[in-house]
Amino acid sequence: MLSQIEGSKAVADAVAQCRPEVICAYPISPQTHIVEGLSKLVKTGDLTPCEYINVESEFAAMSVAIGSSAAGARTYTATASQGLLYMVEAVYNASGLGLPIVMTVANRAIGSPINIWNDHSDTMSQRDSGWIQLYAETNQEAADLHIQAFKLAEELSLPVMVCMDGFILTHAYERIDQPTQEQVDAYLPPFTPRQTLDPDNPVSIGAMVGPEAFSEVRYLAHAKQMLALERIPELAVEFNEIFGRESGGLIHTYRADDAETMIVALGSVLGTIKDTVDEMRDEGHKIGVLGITSFRPFPQQQVREALVNAQRVLVLEKALAVGIGGIVSANVRTSLSGVQLRGYTAIAGLGGRAITRESLRSLFENAEADALEPLTFVDMDWELVQRELQRDQLIRRPGTAYEHQELNPGLVAAQLP
Amino acid sequence: MPYQPIKFYQTGSFVVGNRLLDVEARSTQSDPKRANTLTSGHRACQGCGEALGARYALDTVSRVTGGKMIASNATGCLEVFSTPFPETSWQIPWIHSLFGNAPAVATGIAAAMRVKGRDDVRVVGQGGDGGTVDIGFGCLSGMFERNDDVLYICYDNEAYMNTGVQRSGATPGGARTATTQPVGPHPGNEFGQGKNLPRIAMAHEIPYVGTATVADLRDLEYKVEKAMTFRGARYLHILVTCPLGWGSASRDSIRIARLAVETGIFPVFEAERGEVTGVTKIRRRVPVEEYLKLQRRYAHLFGKKPQPEILHNIQAAADRNITRYGLLDDTPDDLKPPGEAKDAATSGHDEAQPEDSETDAMALTSESFEGAR
Amino acid sequence: MFQIRIHGRGGQGVVTAAEMLSLAAFAEGRHAQAFPSFGSERMGAPVVAFARIADKEIRVREPIMAPDGLIIQDPTLLHQVDVFSGLVPDGYILINSSRTFGELGLSDLCEHFRVERLLTVPATEIAREYVGRPMANAALLGGFAGLSGALSIDSVSAAIREKFAGKVGDGNVNAAEAAYRYVQQQMEEMAHA
Numbered sequence: 001m002l003s004q005i006e007g008s009k010a011v012a013d014a015v016a017q018c019r020p021e022v023i024c025a026y027p028i029s030p031q032t033h034i035v036e037g038l039s040k041l042v043k044t045g046d047l048t049p050c051e052y053i054n055v056e057s058e059f060a061a062m063s064v065a066i067g068s069s070a071a072g073a074r075t076y077t078a079t080a081s082q083g084l085l086y087m088v089e090a091v092y093n094a095s096g097l098g099l100p101i102v103m104t105v106a107n108r109a110i111g112s113p114i115n116i117w118n119d120h121s122d123t124m125s126q127r128d129s130g131w132i133q134l135y136a137e138t139n140q141e142a143a144d145l146h147i148q149a150f151k152l153a154e155e156l157s158l159p160v161m162v163c164m165d166g167f168i169l170t171h172a173y174e175r176i177d178q179p180t181q182e183q184v185d186a187y188l189p190p191f192t193p194r195q196t197l198d199p200d201n202p203v204s205i206g207a208m209v210g211p212e213a214f215s216e217v218r219y220l221a222h223a224k225q226m227l228a229l230e231r232i233p234e235l236a237v238e239f240n241e242i243f244g245r246e247s248g249g250l251i252h253t254y255r256a257d258d259a260e261t262m263i264v265a266l267g268s269v270l271g272t273i274k275d276t277v278d279e280m281r282d283e284g285h286k287i288g289v290l291g292i293t294s295f296r297p298f299p300q301q302q303v304r305e306a307l308v309n310a311q312r313v314l315v316l317e318k319a320l321a322v323g324i325g326g327i328v329s330a331n332v333r334t335s336l337s338g339v340q341l342r343g344y345t346a347i348a349g350l351g352g353r354a355i356t357r358e359s360l361r362s363l364f365e366n367a368e369a370d371a372l373e374p375l376t377f378v379d380m381d382w383e384l385v386q387r388e389l390q391r392d393q394l395i396r397r398p399g400t401a402y403e404h405q406e407l408n409p410g411l412v413a414a415q416l417p
Numbered sequence: 418m419p420y421q422p423i424k425f426y427q428t429g430s431f432v433v434g435n436r437l438l439d440v441e442a443r444s445t446q447s448d449p450k451r452a453n454t455l456t457s458g459h460r461a462c463q464g465c466g467e468a469l470g471a472r473y474a475l476d477t478v479s480r481v482t483g484g485k486m487i488a489s490n491a492t493g494c495l496e497v498f499s500t501p502f503p504e505t506s507w508q509i510p511w512i513h514s515l516f517g518n519a520p521a522v523a524t525g526i527a528a529a530m531r532v533k534g535r536d537d538v539r540v541v542g543q544g545g546d547g548g549t550v551d552i553g554f555g556c557l558s559g560m561f562e563r564n565d566d567v568l569y570i571c572y573d574n575e576a577y578m579n580t581g582v583q584r585s586g587a588t589p590g591g592a593r594t595a596t597t598q599p600v601g602p603h604p605g606n607e608f609g610q611g612k613n614l615p616r617i618a619m620a621h622e623i624p625y626v627g628t629a630t631v632a633d634l635r636d637l638e639y640k641v642e643k644a645m646t647f648r649g650a651r652y653l654h655i656l657v658t659c660p661l662g663w664g665s666a667s668r669d670s671i672r673i674a675r676l677a678v679e680t681g682i683f684p685v686f687e688a689e690r691g692e693v694t695g696v697t698k699i700r701r702r703v704p705v706e707e708y709l710k711l712q713r714r715y716a717h718l719f720g721k722k723p724q725p726e727i728l729h730n731i732q733a734a735a736d737r738n739i740t741r742y743g744l745l746d747d748t749p750d751d752l753k754p755p756g757e758a759k760d761a762a763t764s765g766h767d768e769a770q771p772e773d774s775e776t777d778a779m780a781l782t783s784e785s786f787e788g789a790r
Numbered sequence: 791m792f793q794i795r796i797h798g799r800g801g802q803g804v805v806t807a808a809e810m811l812s813l814a815a816f817a818e819g820r821h822a823q824a825f826p827s828f829g830s831e832r833m834g835a836p837v838v839a840f841a842r843i844a845d846k847e848i849r850v851r852e853p854i855m856a857p858d859g860l861i862i863q864d865p866t867l868l869h870q871v872d873v874f875s876g877l878v879p880d881g882y883i884l885i886n887s888s889r890t891f892g893e894l895g896l897s898d899l900c901e902h903f904r905v906e907r908l909l910t911v912p913a914t915e916i917a918r919e920y921v922g923r924p925m926a927n928a929a930l931l932g933g934f935a936g937l938s939g940a941l942s943i944d945s946v947s948a949a950i951r952e953k954f955a956g957k958v959g960d961g962n963v964n965a966a967e968a969a970y971r972y973v974q975q976q977m978e979e980m981a982h983a
Contacts, residue, residue, distance in 0.1 A: 004816035006809075021532040022525065030828070051528040055521070056559030063518035063556060067489060067525025070512050073532055075525070093514050117828060138849075168851055172825040173812045175847075197510035197526060199485045199538055204505035206490075206513030208497055271849030352828065356852045 001178050007139035007169045010176040011104060012037030014143035016047045017184040018102075018150045021073035021191075024053040024064040028083040029116045030166035031106040035078055058083035062090035062101075069099040070205055072196035074150065077101065080166055081108035081122045088126065091159075095130030095221065097205060098194065100153035102146060103131075106166040107267065107318075109351040117352020118166045120266065120318040123295075124327050130221050132160040132228055133296040134248070135266040139169050140176050141293075144247035147179070148235050150188055155231065156224055157194045163295075165268040167352065179243055187242050225297045232294050250299035252291050253306050255281055259288030261368050262310040264303075264332055266292050269316065269348075269355050276360040287364060292328070300335040307332070312342035314367040316360075316378075318349045325375045342370060348378035445477045445638055452479035452508065454488075459506035460498040464667025466657030466674060467495050467545070467572045469631045474570055474655065475541065477641040479509065482539045487511070487526050491519035491544025491553055494579040494659075495572065517552035519544045520560040523567040531566070539645065540566065546573040546587035550612050554586075561621035564649040568641075571614060571652070574659035582662040586612040589682075590734070591727040592714050594662075599717030608730050618652040619691045627687040630656040632675035636697060640687060656683045664713025676708035681735035684742045698746045699739070705732045791844040792940050793854045797873045798863030801833040803927035806953060807861070808839035810931055813949035814941045815843040823848045836871050843940060859938050861930050862886060863913075868894060880904060882938045884973070886926050888912035906980050909937055911969050920965035921958070928954075932966025936973035943970045 003010075012034050015023075023042065025035040039054075041047035051073075055061045061077045069075040079087065084105055094101050105123050109115040123133055134149060136142035142164040149160040164170060195203055209217055229250065236248040246252075254274055256262060263273055270291045280287050290306045292299070307313050313336070315329035324330075326345035333343060344367055349355045359379050366372045445451050454475035461468040478486050487510045490496045496513045499506040514522045523542030530538045542560070544553055549571040560567055576594045577583040584594040590608035593599045597606040618626045624647040627640035637655065644651040656677055658670040665673055677683040678697070682705060685697035706728065709715040718724045739745055794811060798804035808824040815822035820843055827838040840854045855875070859882040862873055868885070877883065881903060885891075887910040891900055900908060911933040913926035921928070928950050935946045946966055951959045 002816075004813050004822060022528045024525065024528070049532050049534075051532045053524065053528055053563070055524075056562070057555055059518065060521040060524075060556050060559050063514060063521035064525035064528065066514050066518070067512070067522035067527075068529045069525070070522075071487065071526040071529035073529035075529075089515055090518060097514070167828040168825070171828060172823060172851075173809045174823050175816060175821055197487045197512055199487065199510055202508060202510040204500050204507045204511045204513075206496075207500035207502040207505060209502045213502060268851050272851050275850045354853050356855065357850065358855075 001180070003176050003178050004173060005176055005178075006033060007142060007164065007172050007174070008033030009037050010139050010143040010178065011146060011164070011170075012041065013178060014146045014184075015076055015102075015104075016041045017179060017181050018076075018147055018188055019074065019184075019190075020047075020050060020076040020102075022051045022053065022065070022068035022075045023077065024055050024061050024068065024075070025077045026055050026058045026061045026079065026083060028058070028080050028108075030108060030118075030170045031078045031080045031083075031104065033170060034104060034106070038076075058087040059090055062087040062094060062103075065101045065103075066090060066094050066097065066099060069094070069101050069193075070097065070197050072191070072193045072198070074154075074191040075099075075101050076103070078104035078106065080106040081110050081116075082114075084122045084126060085110060088129070091126060091129050091131065094159045098157040098221075098224075099159055100150075100157055100191070100193075101159040102149045102153055103159065103161045104146070105161050105163050106170045107163050108166040115351040116166075118168050118318070119350045119352065120163070121320070121350075123161060123163045124319040124321075126161070127296055127327070130158070130225065131296065132156075132158055132225060132294070134160065134162050134232075134294055135292065136162060136164045136169065137268060137270045137291060137293070139164075139172065139174050140245075141247050142169055143176060143178070144239065144243070144245075145293075147184055147188060148232075148239055148248045152228060152231060152235055154191050156227055158224055158228070163267065168268045177243075177245065183242050187239065228294070229297050229299060229301075248293060250292075250294045251302045251306060252293065254289040254291070256288030256290065256306060258286055259309075260286040260311045261364065262288050262290055262307050262313045263316060263364065263367075264290045264292065264307070264313060264328065265316040266295060266328065267318065269318065272355055272357060273316070273360060276357045276364065279357070279361070280364060285364075285368065287368070295328070295331075298331050298335070303332055303335040304339065307336060307341070308339055310341060312344065312367060312370065314344045314346060314364070314372070316346050316348055316355075316363075318347075320347050320350060344372045344374060344376065346372075346376045346378050353379060444634055445480050446473060446634060448480075451476050452484060454479050454507065454509045455499060456506050456508055458504065460501060461494070462659075462661050462667070464658070464660040464665075464670040465494070465498075466631045466659060466670050467574060468498070469670070470572050470637070470655045470657045471495055471543065471570075473631065473634060473637050474543075474641050474653070475509065477638045478539065478541055478568070478645060481642055481645045482537075484509070485538045486541060487530075487538060488541045488543060489514065489519050489522040489526060490542075491548030492516035492579075493545040493548055493577075494574075495543070495545065497579055516548055518556050519548060519553055520567065520569055521556040523569065524556075524560050524563070524565040527566045539568070542567050542569040544571060545578065546571060546575060547577045547585040549573075550586040550614050558617075558621065561618060561623050561650045561652070564623065566648050566650070568644050568651045568653065571654045572657045573614075573654055574657050574662060576659070576662050578659050578662045587614070589731070591718060591724070591731055593664075593717060594714070604717045604724065605715075605727065608727075615652070615654045615686075615688075618654075619688045619693075621650070622691040623650040623652060624648070625651040625687070625689055626654075627652075628654045628656070628683070628685050630674040630678055630683060630685065631658065632671050632678060633685070633697070636685065643687065662714070664716070665711050669711055673708065673711050676703060676711070679703050680705045680708045681739040681744055682708060682731070684738045684744055686742050693742065696742045696744060699744045700746075702739075702745060705735050791842055791848065792859070792938075793857045794841045794843075794859040794861065794934070794940075795854045795857040796839045796841070796861045796863065797867055797871065798837055798839075798927075799833075799867070800835045800837050802837070802863050803925055804837045804839045804863055807863070807927040807931060808841045810928070810946070810949040810953055811841040811843070811941070813952050814931070814935075814945035815841075817945040817948045818941065820845055821848050827853060836867060857881060859934065859940065860884070861934055863926055863930060865889075865894060868896065874899065877903065880907070882907045882934070883909070884930060884934050884937050885910045886913040886930055888915065906977065907937065909933070909973055909976055911972050911976075913965075913969055916968050916972070917962075917965050920968060921961035925962075928962035929965040929969040933969035933973040935966075936970040937977070943967060946970075
């Protein structure tokens with residue numbers, strides 16, 4: 001059924017159709033509309049049976065989810081940014097315990113400085129947590145991925161985070177083809193836990209594992225996640241059969257066939273990239289796009305296949321690994337081990353800065369001309385940055401306090417901007 | 418038959434008369450078919466009060482629920498010594514998640530039971546003082562505020578024992594820990610205002626709050642049973658001796674816990690919705706030194722550099738408890754049963770009278786029976 | 791693609807207006823995208839919202855820098871914020887005011903753009919009359935439908951009813967229709983002038 005609704009509502013409705021039994025969430029911008037939507041559905045009785053728990057922190061949210069999931073209930077939560085960080089101990093705990101919790105992360109920058117707008121730094125910080133990470137390009141895909149996520153999580157007994165760009169997707173009204181309850185029921189069977197807290201069959205969950213077994217346990221967690229590389233494409237095919245559209249999968253390419261330059265990105269920016277690429281293709285540029293949907297597990301083989309014939313790859317990232325540079329590009333590079341091509345990383349959109357077609361056009365043309373540094377920052381105010389760096393140098397003079405006193409303060413003051 | 422003097426306080430109210438009681442009145446522990454929720458084979462220290470308290474409490478929960486229970490456990494001694502992979506001592510469904518989230522995990526389990534229509538399955542959350550009073554405090558308060566149907570039990574041994582005896586929010590003033598060493602001008606833990614979890618629980622106005630110790634099995638079992646008659650958030654705070662952390666003889670664990678009560682240092686009471694509904698009176702009051710002297714964590718208060726001021730503070734805190742909760746019996750002496758009359762002039766140092774007649778024992782038994790109920 | 795940018799202040803329903811535009815386009819079977827320039831929620835602060843209408847899937851997500859139409863809900867913004875930035879030469883401007891462009895000090899605009907596409911409408915007064923509150927957003931949408939023809943007044947009314955139920959919906963629809971008629975009349979007068 002076609003609707004014109006807010007992305008958050010599309011997600012809330014899709015999650016509700018997955019028949020979650022326990023929802024426990026703490027509000028944080030820009031996820032609030034999702035959990036508000038779900039709490040209303042529970043309160044009106046539209047979503048039943050379902051327990052909606054208003055928790056006192058994100059750490060509590062994930063902890064309640066752990067208890068609920070371990071006790072055999074299909075469990076859902078949502079967060080962003082600071083909230084995700086606050087629950088990190090429990091995030092690792094959930095994946096270590098193999099609990100099929102599904103969580104929406106409405107991608108938002110991490111402070112300090114506090115910033116409520118979109119970028120990928122939050123979920124990127126959890127890429128090693130053992131959770132499966134799926135990135136939605138549109139609100140349609142965001143809704144669809146949640147349905148696939150529950151199925152994937154419960155089959156593998158692993159938690160899944162569905163990442164959608166905060167505000168850009170969550171707060172945008174667009175056309176969504178909302179599934180019917182029958183379609184979701186046909187796709188997603190009831191939750192059958194692999195093991196559960198049950199007085200009739202008691203188990204102890206969460207024992208202390210020493211050096212003699214820990215490595216094997218961790219390897220098994222990795223191996224289990226790698227199984228998702230096979231299962232995710234299959235789930236997308238099964239989804240298409242029931243819902244009638246392509247959604248999810250590990251990656252997708254756009255106009256990549258004879259591309260000499262390939263642009264790689266995650267999330268909603270792919271839309272703007274595709275419009276820019278269309279323009280350039282119309283002018284004869286041989287340029288294509290690789291969108292990565294499953295970031296964890298990272299689809300190395302598929303990424304390699306998509307990029308191997310290009311001359312150069314530009315990875316556009318919405319997060320910055322301070323001290324080194326790109327995150328996605330590092331994973332892309334691993335996939336391209338042994339392949340000779342030029343690689344560029346462009347950091348854009350941090351803290352919600354708009355990524356415009358104009359800037360992308362310029363960036364892509366520079367990439368085509370190989371006129372880019374290995375690491376580029378899009379739309380950076382270089383003048384301001386240089387001024388700040390110079391000022392910092394002036395203030396932080398090396399030497400002893402005695403030497404500082406010897407300096408002519410007038411001279412220093414004259415150099416300050 | 419040789420005459421065997423029995424010191425009543427060492428053996429608890431009903432041990433002597435257990436076989437003379439109706440089956441329903443006997444302790445859970447006396448039943449050979451008890452659940453043994455925490456069964457043998459765990460790695461606790463000799464004389465561990467927490468192992469004792471956990472078994473006492475959870476066996477009682479198991480009895481009243483017919484075994485339909487699930488427990489969530491914070492990181493700490495209890496969790497570590499009970500589940501060294503691949504072994505477990507737990508005969509109930511049990512989960513350990515993190516240090517600070519046992520109450521929240523319990524909330525989640527309770528929600529799952531509720532949504533599945535399993536009202537018959539009851540949920541217990543448990544942890545040490547560190548996991549309850551400090552790092553788990555936020556989650557505990559949230560659980561209280563929502564009135565989630567969880568019984569939370571804190572086994573309080575007054576420090577972070579599993580990591581090597583560091584100070585927690587529950588460490589009493591003057592006590593030695595690895596981070597409050599007995600050196601300098603203020604040896605041992607600083608005196609603050611403390612963090613009285615039972616009273617904080619009462620401030621949340623939850624259905625039931627109770628305190629107990631491992632010295633009085635019957636009282637502990639009673640409190641657990643009482644707590645399980647309520648739905649909603651309930652809190653039990655159990656003082657458990659830690660021979661290693663307190664520097665006490667493992668054979669003294671129960672004795673020390675009793676002395677904590679009899680000095681007034683640890684008040685035993687229960688409350689409903691924020692109002693105290695019952696206290697366990699001190700039968701024979703003793704000065705705090707009798708309790709402190711058995712523990713090397715207080716050794717620096719005595720000996721070569723005594724700390725009379727700290728002793729005074731500890732005694733003052735005990736006095737305050739006695740007044741606040743009315744822990745001393747003010748029945749006039751001539752109305753007390755024989756053998757119980759107190760000399761008003763004594764400072765409470767006298768030894769308990771040995772039982773020389775069964776009548777006295779029975780009389781004292783029923784008297785204490787009243788007191789514990 | 792038709793791009794509309796709406797300027798106002800927090801609390802004036804600017805974001806809702808953009809959403810309603812997207813609902814109206816949806817009612818006509820078209821694709822639409824609406825989103826705010828995301829600021830922290832605060833009453834009175836300048837707010838911008840965007841709406842895109844097209845006949846195929848809208849993929850681009852950047853803010854609207856070259857709008858085809860502008861709706862200014864709060865005239866106090868006119869000389870504070872560069873509300874006209876990027877407007878295409880054939881663009882439409884609808885300002886919530888009872889004064890003319892000249893009286894608002896915007897005569898020079900009339901030289902750079904097509905003067906018959908620049909209108910004001912006393913939407914707040916209309917809203918007060920039909921809705922009982924000075925909430926001008928729905929009225930302005932009716933006016934914009936009349937000015938630009940990008941949407942029909944019926945679609946706008948349907949969108950309003952989706953957002954506002956019962957009597958409030960009725961009032962807002964009446965206000966929108968009144969503003970629509972006002973704008974149409976203005977355009978006729980200008981055409982015959």
